[in-house]
Amino acid sequence: MGGIGGLSGFSSTVFxxxxxxxxxxxxxxPVEKIANPQQQNANTxxxxxPQQQNANTxxxxxPQxxxxxxxxxxxxxxxxALVSQLAQRDQQVRTHEAAHVAAGGMYVRGGARFxxxxxxxxxxxxxxGEVSIDRSAVPGNPSATIQxxxxxxxxxxxxxxxSPQDRSVAAGAAMGMTQAQMELAQRxxxxxxxxxxxxxxxSTGFSATA
Numbered sequence: 001m002g003g004i005g006g007l008s009g010f011s012s013t014v015f016x017x018x019x020x021x022x023x024x025x026x027x028x029x030p031v032e033k034i035a036n037p038q039q040q041n042a043n044t045x046x047x048x049x050p051q052q053q054n055a056n057t058x059x060x061x062x063p064q065x066x067x068x069x070x071x072x073x074x075x076x077x078x079x080x081a082l083v084s085q086l087a088q089r090d091q092q093v094r095t096h097e098a099a100h101v102a103a104g105g106m107y108v109r110g111g112a113r114f115x116x117x118x119x120x121x122x123x124x125x126x127x128x129g130e131v132s133i134d135r136s137a138v139p140g141n142p143s144a145t146i147q148x149x150x151x152x153x154x155x156x157x158x159x160x161x162x163s164p165q166d167r168s169v170a171a172g173a174a175m176g177m178t179q180a181q182m183e184l185a186q187r188x189x190x191x192x193x194x195x196x197x198x199x200x201x202x203s204t205g206f207s208a209t210a
Contacts, residue, residue: 079120086117086125096159097129100166104155107134107148135173142184149173149180 097112108131115128135152138144156162156170 083119083121086119086123086127089127090125093126093129096161096163097131099158099160100131100133100155103151103158104131104133105151107152107155108132109134133169135169135176137176137180142180142187145180146177146184149177153177 093114094112097114101108101112110132112129112131114126114130116124117127118124133152133155135149138148150173153170153173156166156173159166162170
């Protein structure tokens with residue numbers, strides 16, 4: 001972070017979910033299709049499979065009311081696990097960015113922005129986020145600049161798990177506070193010298209001799 005001025009962005013790291021479990025994000029097959037890859041229309045008869053009955057015809061070898069149980073296909077279990085991970089990540093990202101916004105207060109610009117990943121269920125999950133905050137100096141007022149940058153630093157470290165970018169923003173705010181403190185000290189010294197000079201007795205230009 002160079003200098004004091006400008007906008008800084010807090011961001012959380014992007015969760016690398018794309019391609020996990022062999023599913024391409026945005027092109028994943030819907031869950032119901034993964035779960036039933038061999039399901040056929042109940043009203044369509046297959047001439048090569050005489051054993052298959054019409055959905056409205058009772059099977060004499062199978063008692064009425066009996067249901068066939070199938071174990072959950074492995075691909076469906078992987079899909080459910082990925083959806084669960086995406087939902088958890090979505091909650092983490094939103095909580096992370098909400099902490100920045102709450103602590104940044106009036107210096108936050110535009111609220112939180114999110115990047116999304118489409119899950120195999122067709123839903124969009126927040127997997128990355130960013131909050132922009134104003135960390136520019138208050139012109140002619142180093143004291144106000146210090147207070148402002150102190151709040152920026154607190155906002156950067158507000159989440160329970162600050163990202164590397166968050167820590168970088170906090171370090172930049174700390175550097176800006178140091179510069180503002182030096183400027184404030186110089187102003188105070190200059191004011192002191194001016195006051196001391198005004199209070200010192202002035203010579204009239206006459207001297208007394210014995």
